[in-house]
Amino acid sequence: MHISLRAGEKIYINGAVLCADRKVSLELLNDATFLLEAHVMKVEDANTPLRQLYFIVQIMLMNPTDTATANEMFQNSIQRTIEVAENVTLLAGLKAVKNLVDTNRVFEALKAIRMLFPIEGKILAGGRVTSPTQAA
Template identity: 30%
Template sequence: MLRINLRDGEQVVVNGAVLRACGRTALWLENEAAVLRGREVMKPEEANTPARRLYFACMMAYLDPAGRDSHQEAILILLGDLINAVRALHARMACATFARLVAEHDYYRALAECRTLIDHEAKLLGGDGAPAAQAH
């Protein structure tokens, strides 16, 4: 069982459906579901760097089980490109952990690991990251 507390106006995605709280709301999920808070959701136009594209593909695999095979293929290609590009040990370790989590179909935890890569990438590029990059 999972309890999610939402502030007034906060969004949550449950199995692909976007829900918005009206007033302070507590939701109890009593079975397994794909759940992302609004700040964890990345819009397609925000997937504009290698790590962000990887996050978006993983998010889609998590939220769209029917299309998971095509998302998995995209993840493998994007991850391969990212592994070849990163040099920092902690970023390479994050790639390895991400790969393990995706192989285990633990997409939610893989998204958290990918946020580490987005943060690393933002520091290298001198940016401050998008909302999904800062959700922890």
């Protein structure tokens, strides 16, 4: 996998933080868990239930040697969120995220959570989100 970084950009690989001092291209030759700086959420941005969930999963990805506490937080958070979710699409997405984390596919779980942000945004804004079965 080829990754290009700009000067000053960070990448998190298997728990290590790397910072490029100039424009650089990296080639990862084996399986590695990584997160680009652009996808890293700051703690102050974790201000909704899904963003908090994202932050927890992000911790699991960025610190793979110590995930027990983060996994416990994730399991509690996802369960509470599933219990209150009324939107069918959101509920299905949350269950998929739980399955991804439970099968140690943390990076895919982050992507799946990001895909749910627009649904959560509409719900929090008081807008009605139509599920695919309701739209038909």
